[in-house]
Amino acid sequence: MAAKFTNCGAFGCAEDGFRVTGEVNAEFDGCVSVGNGGQGFNILPKAPLMEKLGLPADTDPTKLAEILRALQGIPKAEQAAEAEKRGFKQILFGVLKEGPAYLNNVLQLANSPQVQQLIQMLSS
Incomplete structure (x- = not known):
């Protein structure tokens, strides 16, 4: 599965700014993640x-x-x-x-x- 994120932002989230779980081909283009409690971008292929x-x-x-x-x-x-x-x-x-x-x-x-x-x- 593929997921594309374009020109998006995550600011001040309690956890990760962006979290992708499972076997996903994730692409981030022009995205910003600032001041989050966890990782800015967190890809977890083994989460399930x-x-x-x-x-x-x-x-x-x-x-x-x-x-x-x-x-x-x-x-x-x-x-x-x-x-x-x-x-x-x-x-x-x-x-x-x-x-x-x-x-x-x-x-x-x-x-x-x-x-x-x-x-x-x-x-x-």
């Missing part, structure tokens, strides 16, 4: 996948893949403590109040039988 996984749309897929790989060598009973020790919640979710719930979702993903397929998908 993140939402299906129970994670925020703007979760960095590369960082998530790295963390899932790191959790693979840790016994399930020790994963939560190790994730806390390594700061995985802050790496993925910053200071979001929902961070603990999201981290629980990540721990569940780490123990899924399809985790290797998921890591490969996130890394591509």
Whole structure:
């Protein structure tokens, strides 16, 4: 899918000025984004996948893949403590109040039988 934005502006938005999610070929021509709370222009190709996984749309897929790989060598009973020790919640979710719930979702993903397929998908 293609999306073209021409001569547009986003000023003082609480989040990103422009956010495009999914597999979209986005083109911005003459657009301005100033004073926004998030990114000026944020393209999130893996956002629908993140939402299906129970994670925020703007979760960095590369960082998530790295963390899932790191959790693979840790016994399930020790994963939560190790994730806390390594700061995985802050790496993925910053200071979001929902961070603990999201981290629980990540721990569940780490123990899924399809985790290797998921890591490969996130890394591509």
